[in-house]
Amino acid sequence: MPLIIGRQSSHYTRVVRMLAIELGLDCALRPIHDLLSEDPATFGGNPALKLPALRLDDGAVVWGSGNACRALARLAEGGEARVxxxxxxRTPLPMNAHELVAHAMAMEVEVVFHEIVAARPPDAASRKRRASLVGSLAWLDGHLAEIRAGFHEGVLPLFExxxxxxxxxxxxxxxxxxxxxxxxxxxVEEWRQRPSAQATPYRFDAPAE
Incomplete structure (x- = not known):
């Protein structure tokens, strides 16, 4: 079965895992234990040293959550058309929504690494990162109903x-x-009811043996 290379604590990995479940695909997960590794093999061969990656049944590997989602959709019957x-x-509102959710996901990683993992004191750069994250979320909150109303009925938005x-x-x-x-x-309360959400709670992977 396809192998997702990532972490159960990663929001990028969770997107891939949830989409696989939504499409009815069985995937295995290989945890990445050492995020500071400088060996591309740790990250499925990705020279950028980033997660997640997806190894397909034929041994091919794609890097990044977007590519992994696309590859999974191609494995499911009618999968690409279902997303x-x-x-x-095609219009500014959904275009901007996709831009901001992608930006906020990236900014969340920056905030966590610099403020929480590294425990660095606040500075101008860290304050801007947090303001950028908060501003993106506030905009999405204010426009969410209109954004969702623009998606085709019966189609799963990757945005969501x-x-x-x-x-x-x-x-x-x-x-x-x-x-x-x-x-x-x-x-969030609505989406928590979905089987794909309930099957992929955030947790830290067990230490490597």
Missing amino acids: FWPEQA LQLFALLEHLPFRNPMDMQGWPALRGF
Whole structure:
């Protein structure tokens, strides 16, 4: 079966795992234990030393959550047509929504690594990163109903998978006050009911033996 190379604590990895479940695909997971490794083999051969990667049954490997999602969709019957992809956005609102959710996912990684993992004191750069993350989430909260109304009925937006994975990552790694974002809170509660969400809770992988 396809092998996802990533971490159960990663929102990028969770997007891939959730999409596989949504498409009815069985995938295995190989945890990446050493995020500081400088060996591309740790990351499925990715020279950028980033996760996740997806190894297909024929041994081919694709890097990055977007490519992994696309490759998985091609394995499922009608899979590509069942997903609303970022490039299908044709008007400014959904185009900007996809831009901001991708940016917020990346910024969340920066905030966690610099503020929480490295425990660096606040500086101008860290304050801007957090302001950028908060501003992106506030915009998404204010426009979420209109964004979702623009997706075709019966099609799974990759945007929603990404947004849910990001929002659930906040209390796990970067607690934030979401009381002022009622649309986002309601969205999370809705998505938590899906089997793909319940099967992929965030947790830290067991140490390598």
